[in-house]
Amino acid sequence: MMNLADLTTPYLLLDPDKMRANIARLQSHMADLNVPLRPHVKTAKSVDIVRRLFPTGSGPITVSTLKEAEYFGAHGFDDMTYAVGISPDKLPRVARLIRSGVRLSVLLDSKAQAEAVVAFAKRDNLALPVLIEIDCDGERAGLRQGDGKIVEIARILHENKQFMGILMHAGGSYHCPDKAAKEAAAEHERETAVAVRDELLAAGLPCDVVSVGSTPTAHFAKDLTGVTEVRAGVYVFHDLVMAGIHVCKLEDIAISVVATVIGHRPDKGWIMTDAGWMALSRDRGTAKQEVDQGYGLVCAMDGTPYTDLIVTNTSQEHGVLSIRKGSKAKLPKLEVGSKVRILPNHACATASQFDGYVVPDGDDLVYWPRINGW
Structure with missing residues (x-):
């Protein structure tokens, strides 16, 4: 047996009871809204923690690096979204993961990326599902609602049986200290996602995945009609930033x-x-x-x-x-x-x-x- 006084500092201490309570809180909220959660494992990056998110299964999860994807794939997780814009040099690693049995979706927001992914998939005879990144609040990458390139890119992917849907992250919610602002950010995220989905459907393009998420909007969403999944990661631990915006x-x-x-x-x-x-x-x-x-x-x-x-x-x-x-x-x-x-x-x-x-x-x-x- 060891005790904390025996350990060399600094070290990272995890309170498992607080972690379990944090996990249960968001899972309960998503269950109330009847939307599945695709946790972002970039915060934990530990199979011992992520297994506790799925007491009866192994996913789905969101990853931020291919090393995460490879690590969790080796531990039996086989449904992942790689939620960082894809670069062509990473496609061979993506292919190896898919051939190992992992269903891995990639993300992009440009015609150049789409054409590179399509060419690679054709050359390697690979089923490679793709999501288009949408920018709902000007905080990060992605195409804005109404941009004609969304339909253009989706059509390129759809014609090659690779288009899965859309993904967005409401990063602006991290600047919303009061409850009403966080609720508004969550609703704006949802409304934007549904509007983009409707634009795609009107163009004759299916949009099976409507993925949204951030820890603040996930906790303060009141309605997720039209959303197919929610992503969040830091909620497992929380931190001073999350405490600072309540x-x-x-x-x-x-x-x-x-x-x-x-x-x-x-x-x-x-x-x-x-x-x-x-x-x-x-x-x-x-x-x-x-x-x-x-x-x-x-x-x-x-x-x-x-x-x-x-x-x-x-x-x-x-x-x-x-x-x-x-x-x-x-x-x-x-x-x-x-x-x-x-x-x-x-x-x-x-x-x-x-x-x-x-x-x-x-x-x-x-x-x-x-x-x-x-």
Whole structure:
């Protein structure tokens, strides 16, 4: 048996009870709306976690890298959407996955990509399903509703029996702090998707897949009529960005970085730890929110946040803890060797700094590996 005090810091701690509650919350909401969930595994990147999303099955899932697709394919997941625009050089890896038995859909938003995919599929005699990416809010890649290229590209793909449907991500929902704004973002995402589907149907083109999703819109959608699936990923853990826009509470955040106090700078009001940006990442996703959490919110080992104590600066292996600017709180007494937990701004970015999760399991600890890279 090991205990947390035996482990070398920094390490990534996962609270399985909080994770299970987060999973159950969104699954229940999707069940109420009668729409299947295609979880985005880019946050967890661990089969030990993703299996807990499917207690009686193995998918469907969304991936962000082909390495994820290969990893999850090797563990029996055989229905995937690769939700990053396809580049022609990756098509041979896609082909190998499909030939191994994985149903892998790819994503694109240009005629050049469509023609490259069609040519490759013909040359390799390959059934390669394709989704067209739609931009619903100006936040990322994709074609806007009403753009004639949507029908043109869909027709190229349909004539070669490759067109499956459309996919979009409401990235703008990450800037919606109040409930009404998140609900409006979810409805706008749905309305855009349905309008594009109707344009395709009017042009005589089938559109079997209407895929939408982001963690905020998934949680705040009130109506998903016309949508065939929802994608979300960070909901499994949540993070300070999600807490900052009131998708979750601080106590819902399931992962934290455990760090050790290694020194003090009383002249500057600093406590130094061994968790710098190599552990926490450089993500500053809360910087423009109502409450700026620096590089992470500092908690005691029982998960209780210290009043206004945040990671205000980082270098590669050093983290600087200090009191939030403007606060009248006092630095806690944390001696050298003390352990703290740091809640992450962006769960995906912070988790990617580690090779796996330390998970309390009753009186023992287990280690769940994860993959990184492309």
